[in-house]
Amino acid sequence: MLLNFYPGPSKIYPEVRQYLTDAYDGGVINIPHRSETFMQLMRATVNSLKKKLNIPHDYYIFFTSSATECWEIIAQSFTFSQSFHLYNGSFGQKWFEYAQKICSETQAHEFPLEELIDTANLEIPEDAEVVCITQNETSNGTQINANTILSLYNKCKDQLLAVDATSSMAGLNLKYIKADIWFASVQKCFGLPPGMAVMVCSPRALYRAKKLDEKNHYNSVVLLYEKMLNYQTSYTPNTLNLYLMYRVLEQRELIKTIDQQLVQRAQNLYDFFEPFTQFRPLITNPEVRSNTVITLHGHHKLVEDIKKNAAANNIQLGNGYGKWARDTFRIANFPANTDTEFEILKDFFSRNYN
Numbered sequence: 001m002l003l004n005f006y007p008g009p010s011k012i013y014p015e016v017r018q019y020l021t022d023a024y025d026g027g028v029i030n031i032p033h034r035s036e037t038f039m040q041l042m043r044a045t046v047n048s049l050k051k052k053l054n055i056p057h058d059y060y061i062f063f064t065s066s067a068t069e070c071w072e073i074i075a076q077s078f079t080f081s082q083s084f085h086l087y088n089g090s091f092g093q094k095w096f097e098y099a100q101k102i103c104s105e106t107q108a109h110e111f112p113l114e115e116l117i118d119t120a121n122l123e124i125p126e127d128a129e130v131v132c133i134t135q136n137e138t139s140n141g142t143q144i145n146a147n148t149i150l151s152l153y154n155k156c157k158d159q160l161l162a163v164d165a166t167s168s169m170a171g172l173n174l175k176y177i178k179a180d181i182w183f184a185s186v187q188k189c190f191g192l193p194p195g196m197a198v199m200v201c202s203p204r205a206l207y208r209a210k211k212l213d214e215k216n217h218y219n220s221v222v223l224l225y226e227k228m229l230n231y232q233t234s235y236t237p238n239t240l241n242l243y244l245m246y247r248v249l250e251q252r253e254l255i256k257t258i259d260q261q262l263v264q265r266a267q268n269l270y271d272f273f274e275p276f277t278q279f280r281p282l283i284t285n286p287e288v289r290s291n292t293v294i295t296l297h298g299h300h301k302l303v304e305d306i307k308k309n310a311a312a313n314n315i316q317l318g319n320g321y322g323k324w325a326r327d328t329f330r331i332a333n334f335p336a337n338t339d340t341e342f343e344i345l346k347d348f349f350s351r352n353y354n
């Protein structure tokens with residue numbers, strides 16, 4: 001059995017194998033998306049998401065095809081002239097570039113890898129309508145902590161705060177109430193196959209979308225909203241993944257518990273890697289270090305060797321990403337990865353690289 005520590009597409013819950021069979025046998029795969037059965041499934045999934053992920057009752061949930069699509073939707077449905085992006089890595093930067101293609105006035109501020117965002121001295125451009133951050137930067141293993149998000153939110157008087165939480169939603173107990181738009185695709189902490197994303201919107205965000213009333217795209221937020229009133233979608237959706245999400249959420253513990261386990265395991269992993277000398281965590285500041293994606297840095301030849309050697313031992317490590325592609329490797333600390341798997345992983349490193 002291959003142990004998969006890739007940070008996306010990542011390990012899928014093994015129970016999904018049975019749920020796939022159930023979906024086929026129960027005829028769920030091809031139920032018409034205007035049917036009562038579909039609407040029941042959608043309603044149950046939305047309720048489960050709110051309950052299991054601790055999402056406020058008055059927030060809205062929409063389904064899209066990917067996190068990348070959510071980047072576009074935010075630029076189309078929540079932004080009239082420009083958004084403002086804070087980033088320190090590849091995903092945040094890509095989001096900025098996508099948004100800029102749609103709203104050319106869009107601006108960005110890049111902040112240093114080891115530092116917290118200096119919210120006190122931050123100048124948000126006056127014309128910006130949405131402030132965009134990446135809670136967990138999957139490319140380099142940094143994260144923006146809850147306090148920083150809170151002080152950013154307090155600073156956003158007229159702006160909506162939008163958070164890419166692709167590699168942390170369903171892993172960490174995010175404070176949804178402290179931002180307006182949150183989104184994630186499901187092939188990371190949800191432990192599901194790729195091809196779907198969840199978008200969570202505050203009442204304030206929806207109010208703003210209604211005011212803009214942008215309806216030029218099949219997944220424009222007002223259209224998503226109008227269809228969702230009846231637990232439907234504007235187009236034939238990924239019913240299979242929706243069903244899998246419903247089943248996986250049913251089996252999962254509350255996010256508070258999952259968060260505690262992940263944070264503790266992250267701490268344990270950082271402690272474990274501390275004594276290794278040939279490679280070390282890319283991020284040393286514990287205040288900005290990711291809990292869900294552990295990024296380790298070393299000479300590119302060694303990194304190559306570690307990944308090959310691991311693969312020969314049936315352990316799949318994540319490649320580096322973007323400008324860190326060659327001299328880092330990444331380890332997903334996602335809910336579907338078990339403690340037993342991490343014991344095997346640690347054993348591999350102790351035997352070969354200590």
Ligand SMILES: *Cc1c(COP(=O)(O)O)cnc(C)c1O
Binds near residue numbers: 139
């Ligand atoms: C993986 C990832 C994305 C891209 O997700 P897609 O489903 O491929 O669109 C965006 N942002 C972050 C932070 C990611 O980790």
